[in-house]
Amino acid sequence: MTIKENIQELQDRLKYSGFGETLNKELEKQIKAKKSDFVLDMSKDLGEKKLDYGLNFRKSDEGRYYYNGFDAKLSTPEGKEQSQRFYQNQGISAKEALNLLEGRAVYKSMFNKEGERYNAWLQLDLGSRDEKGQHPVTQYHQNYGFKLEGAVKELPLKDLKSPDQIDLLLYSLKKGNRHQVEIEGNDGKFLLEANPRFKTINMYDGQGKRMKYSVLKAAKNQVSHEAKKDTQLKTKSKGVKM
Incomplete structure (x- = not known):
């Protein structure tokens, strides 16, 4: 060379x-x-x-x-x-x-000692250091059980209708980014980040305040219920003869 x-x-x-x-x-x-x-x-x-x-x-x-x-x-x-x-x-x-x-986690493709490829989330333990002054790296292996796409789909997110939009969000979260999104039934912008340790998604409001995942899931259920109710009303109205 x-x-x-x-x-x-x-x-x-x-x-x-x-x-x-x-x-x-x-x-x-x-x-x-x-x-x-x-x-x-x-x-x-x-x-x-x-x-x-x-x-x-x-x-x-x-x-x-x-x-x-x-x-x-x-x-x-x-x-x-x-x-x-x-x-x-x-x-x-x-x-x-x-x-x-x-403090966020990133998703990487790596090789083990046998040369076999595997995927894992990496996260630094910022609360401690080893003898070389390095933060220990925690790995959450692909078999750990964290399903990012499933966790995302449980949230009432706007404007994620196409596969390309979902793929972009998943790619960003795997890079460890806090990704800006909009929530059904809520004004303003919100931020998502992956939390593989607890197999969930962290969400923050515009002021950086952490929001409860359970509340967001409940909000999605409410949105789905209202949409279903609206569909039923429209179906009934079409069946009414004047």
Whole structure:
């Protein structure tokens, strides 16, 4: 592999991982300087919060450079910090790192020691650290029993009539995002997030207040009941002869 090919490969990797192309020139500069290893720094302002990344690269004995993952640190105006090192083989993107550091779970496809692929939700234990200063990663395996699509369909959500709309919502939740939705019979916007640990969906109102899942399910039942009642009334009215 030529240096040019190596640089292009790594630039593609960064773009795929959600870091865009802003580091491309510095990446090329560091490789051409033939350093044994180096770190590329990048920061993002997230309203009042700030997220700092440190992307790690190392040169092999054969002279090829590899991307080894990145360190991420989330800072709040109150001075609180959460940090974690994400390795290349974990496949965590820049946005997924943010979601993990904010306590949400992401859904990933991985390989076990036997090389077999499996799917699992990953979530950081932000309340503890191991001997390396890392937050332990909890996995909720695909056999754990959390059915995201089923949990979503139990909620009285508006504008989710087509399969494409449902797929977009599920994709966003699997990335660990808080996804904005509208609720039947309610004004304003609401936010959903996956909660695999308790096999449910968390929902927040416009002020960030947690809403009870049971109340939302009851709201859907009420909407379904009223729709059924309305259909029955229309059917009866069509059968009345004047």
